[in-house]
Amino acid sequence: MTQVVVVGGGIAGLLTAVRLGERGHSVTLLEAQPQLGGMITSITVGDALVDAGAEAYAVRGGTVRALCDELGLAVAPPRGTSQLWWQHGSNPMATGVLGIPSSLDDPALEALSSDEYQLAAAEPQLDRAVGADSITLAELVRLRLGEAVLTKLVAPVTRGVYALSPEQMPLAEFAPQLLPKIAQTGSLIAAVAQLRGPGSAAVEQPVGGMFRLIEALRERFIAAGGTLHTNAAATRLERGASGITVCAADDLRFNANQLVLATAAQPAARLLATLGVELTPPPVRTIRSVILTAKKPEFAAHPIGSGAVVAEPDGVGAKAITHYSAKWSWAPEHVFRMTYPPHTRPTLEGAVGDLARLTGVPITAADITGFASLALESVPTRISPAERTAIREQASAAGVALVGAWLDGNGIAPAIAGVAQLLERDWVNSAPASAGDMPHTGSET
Template structure:
């Protein structure tokens, strides 16, 4: 069967790979001059690093299995993440989503004695308390108290997932937590049991997550798939029992089957002439600035793998990743790489970026010590949509024989995207 996949991000490439293995004659067309969408590299200080997504969740094993199948070596992150308050940085709880697995966790130093006592009540509380909670926030409030949510969990939810604990579904980020509480008797003990084996919760291919994209493209080409970037699709037409796909440079492709792995706005535009009228969900914007610095104090990794900013009174950035500390392969002799995340409305100058990096790391960086700087903006970050809405969107396209995949449907994150692609029947 001839199949055209429109979109060369992770969703499009993985779907094309699965269909090619199943015997389909597959063509992939990507509008951008590069593959991967938000999984792409940028060079800073002579080092290629991830400009967008940098790791995948280990849960489920789907991403790890794909990397193994493609011959990619993988590794977990190194270093302890921190949370930055106006009085300095403190270690993040060594647990799950900012929830500690012990009363001795150094992260609890941000709590007052009264707040720590409230958190400790979890150990003697009825395990059934919070059993009806659907979100991380609801569960933690019931068992640990408001202060634990705002000071320990809130910065993690906002910094990692760009949402609040009350909008973070347990089924999506910690599906086994309720069962662990029932088995262990408390939330703290449940977290300790989940962290007992100390295996990383995230990992990436050594060399950067963008290596996964490059490996998929290489494998597709080896298998004989027709893949081409810088080939935007202008419109689609019905053609007999299939579709005719037109590119901006005059190419016409015939397809018995069609998969749209494009952003929501593009999918909506391409479907409209075929009689499928959908509304694109809203999107978020985010901005990252990556810098390379030769300041020797950074080699001591003063904030471990980085910091999430809990109090932005004195700083513009919302997070800093010490990329070359977190992923040691990126360390180059005498050069350290930092990645700062900014809210969509903040457009920092070079001096402001250096000031933020200095404040968050506790290392005074001179302008002359910043040997590389790259600013990357992502203007179409998908937002989470309800399952019923997702199913409706998918079914409307399926009525005319088109499959929809991508983060705008299944949520951000490599694992979510890969799992969503599995519904495309080979």
Template structure:
């Protein structure tokens, strides 16, 4: 949930979808600056005729798709159940400091995100993080993560960094990869099974597990390596060792920084998209919860919770439960919970990430267990601390937690002000921003921080940060605190999930005037979500309506 992941506790669960006739639109960046109900998009008087496309879900997939469809000439209405657009791109506040409480960066692969930022006028504000490296923590021990690796799998098991991370016995087991037959591990499905077969338990526990939990919010035992790194198995068969296979896959990646961010925070992208949709005349409605969707002779009829109905020849769904209900009559996760985007780690959004701002806390316990399983709960806790002892960035840009975690309750920590120079420059001397991410206890469907009041949460976060950063911090060092609870759609890389998603894709393709998009179907992070959403919008725009 965090990249390596004020004053008042911010929304821990966000608001419920409400009156669809109240069409006030606020981006995550502006939630403290605009009143609910303030109309910043097209009013009903501005919409001369009905929509030609209805987009359900106002996270990044929905916003990007609505923009592309409008640019291609369609009249578009976008509906979001939450009180703000943006999904996992959301601002938090630590006193006067505005930060990302959701996804804080994007992967550069493919170039689609940077092209979008250029079109939105943000190209000059694209920035790279400081290259300080990341650390991990397991069994009371802190160690640097090897720089050359893939999903935590080292490209050079003999490197000093691997020896320091694993110890002599663990490093010897990892190096044994070179002595094994190439067929060992080729039949493995899970990432953990593959790595354990080739490099041993220590690599799984101390290198792979921190990355799997920090990026995908799941253990490596349930992640399908074929979905996460499609070329890894073939490279293993060709090169004969897992280390060489990692080198091959890494070499095929394009040069340059793997991630970048936006000066001022990724939440600025939502504000820019909001402004662009307003300029294009897109009818954006927040607090507009969808109750029912029916196929008609003329396309699609969408009924909202307040009883209002909309009709359009084309429909784009970014909410997994609604997509499943429309395509095969099932529920594939809670519509509110599962449609919040993906945050992945703070390095990609994950984000992540697409229709609002988290499931209302009072509703989580009412979600049936089968539907809870399609989402992963997590809470991000941000701290503004006065701590000159952090000026040297003792743990680089952050720390991921391996197995066993020991006394640490967080699964990741990002030293945000060490990572992003623009943020550090905005803070007084000796003041830093930290973000910690908390998942659920085993067998639970809520973050382990659920129910903690502000004092209890501050004490826990300070204790975890002190341990992970290797410095002594006190509750009095905290100048401001913000928190936000997310329910993240289950990643497509979870074992068995791919077949289900293939069914939904095939059904959507075969259904006239319908498409689906979002992190739950297209993959974690904006680098996956943005091009897929644009493709879906173009496909719908190219279809003829009666």
């Protein structure tokens, strides 16, 4: 029987454990934290159980929807419209890709002057070769739609969502389908329309929250006979005659014929170092947010729509705000989520001030029924394909497989792709056990 140990219970590790268990391997999953999920977690704020980490997934490609369907999870798109918040007021965010509109009738284009709009409106008549050699998102948008679309529509979105300027966003990584679609359709706006699809939402979530996906995968893993240990941080790896022993907290030891590390980069590097594999983990960034619940009748009018990206701070500390209750039909009223620059430490007083300024609703701390300040401190940055290949090869030479956001990219779809790549390995597809050897129920500690 192949004994597999998966270290790390985020989406990549949990899905890996599920797939290997369903293929007949004996799988033990170790998670350092009390709960599974990694960057997909839940929190109770006031009386509301909501997402503390990622709250939606990208619809593009259909891979995440397929997983939700497989797990029997109903999904729903967001309600309402998103805004760009400026000192003088708000205007709608473009319905498209990365702030690029999919139609010249998009209300977001009302933010442009007459001359700026005319420049953008001429884009479909440009030669399809214009911008074909663009490397970054900024270069492509500037060449085809003009500087105003870049600064007024695209840059606020990329800075608010990705904490990156369009100049820092290679098309090959963030929008690899745009250039081929322009070559096909002859227009950037037409390309975005095809990628987005008529009337379709760019994101959605399992009804009840993203954390429902983690709950469903955990149940699936246990049903497949897996063994789950939480509060079990792996501390070192020891090579043995038949594989690798994983040493964990509380003197726990787990023997693995095959080992999969699905942790963040730094823990993976520390564990690999105990086998003599020296890796320099890529840098990480912090995502800082605040969740507020409030009792205020004025919020029922959804004054900020489903949320807004702050395009012009003007004394506002938050980078973006989501009216969670307006965005997701199942959510209790009224839940707000605001993201902040990573170096800040938002307080209740500061968050209340930002909420009042962004929504236009007078509110004080007395109206707040719940407050949480959160930080995801190991969010990976992107690495090049060459770096990714080199890291995987180093680990593989030591008998260790790697999956996770720091290698595969942030988001559920990249996690699914990374797991699919692992499942192509020879040992995964070998016959691991006879029917009599297989466990019938899993366990959880």
